[in-house]
Amino acid sequence: MSRQPRTQNVTTDAGEARITWVASPAPRLVLAVSHGAGGGIEARDLQALAATLPGHGVTVALVEQPWRVAGKKLAPAPKTLDTGWRGLWPALTAPGLPVVSGGRSAGARVACRTATELGAAAVLALSFPLHPPGKPEKSRADELLGAGVPTLVVQGGNDPFGRPDEFPPGPYELTEVPHGDHGFAVAKRSGVTEEQTMAVLTDAVAGWITSLG
Numbered sequence: 001m002s003r004q005p006r007t008q009n010v011t012t013d014a015g016e017a018r019i020t021w022v023a024s025p026a027p028r029l030v031l032a033v034s035h036g037a038g039g040g041i042e043a044r045d046l047q048a049l050a051a052t053l054p055g056h057g058v059t060v061a062l063v064e065q066p067w068r069v070a071g072k073k074l075a076p077a078p079k080t081l082d083t084g085w086r087g088l089w090p091a092l093t094a095p096g097l098p099v100v101s102g103g104r105s106a107g108a109r110v111a112c113r114t115a116t117e118l119g120a121a122a123v124l125a126l127s128f129p130l131h132p133p134g135k136p137e138k139s140r141a142d143e144l145l146g147a148g149v150p151t152l153v154v155q156g157g158n159d160p161f162g163r164p165d166e167f168p169p170g171p172y173e174l175t176e177v178p179h180g181d182h183g184f185a186v187a188k189r190s191g192v193t194e195e196q197t198m199a200v201l202t203d204a205v206a207g208w209i210t211s212l213g
Contacts, residue, residue, distance in 0.1 A: 113146075
């Protein structure tokens with residue numbers, strides 16, 4: 001039987017944040033995932049993970065950064081995002097389980113930048129924004145390569161922020177979601193449905209988390 005999600009407000013130095021807990025009946029770890037700079041926890045990939053992973057022994061914590069909770073339209077500077085994430089960490093570790101730090105886009109960058117400092121068990125980087133669209137010279141690869149813990153990148157094959165073949169070699173795993181854009185949407189002409197696309201993503205994440213032991 002599935003459990004109803006539970007929300008928890010958390011005060012951080014960047015403002016009031018919010019966690020939506022989607023509990024596993026038999027959790028062995030927590031996956032904490034935050035949204036990107038242009039959306040919230042309603043993103044299709046975050047919702048797919050929250051629907052799937054509790055059945056694999058993973059409690060999913062969907063994290064809303066303070067700027068989203070406050071109803072603002074634009075994300076603050078990376079330093080402020082990191083401050084919010086640090087402030088949330090005690091609540092995320094309160095269940096006493098290992099925590100995989102994750103997020104999509106800007107949230108993935110936060111997870112990479114703070115993983116070692118916070119003691120994350122691993123990092124899940126969804127749609128890591130390797131560079132701004134059309135500006136491959138402005139690479140953010142150092143953030144990904146510096147995570148310092150086991151890392152999985154899940155990247156759309158058509159992501160303008162960095163296609164899978166643009167990523168440098170490094171100590172991380174990468175799963176490609178064929179035809180996916182930055183939000184893992186796929187064009188109808190691809191012949192692939194959103195359900196199939198999300199299955200690629202959730203299967204990859206579930207298998208990787210199981211491999212963490």
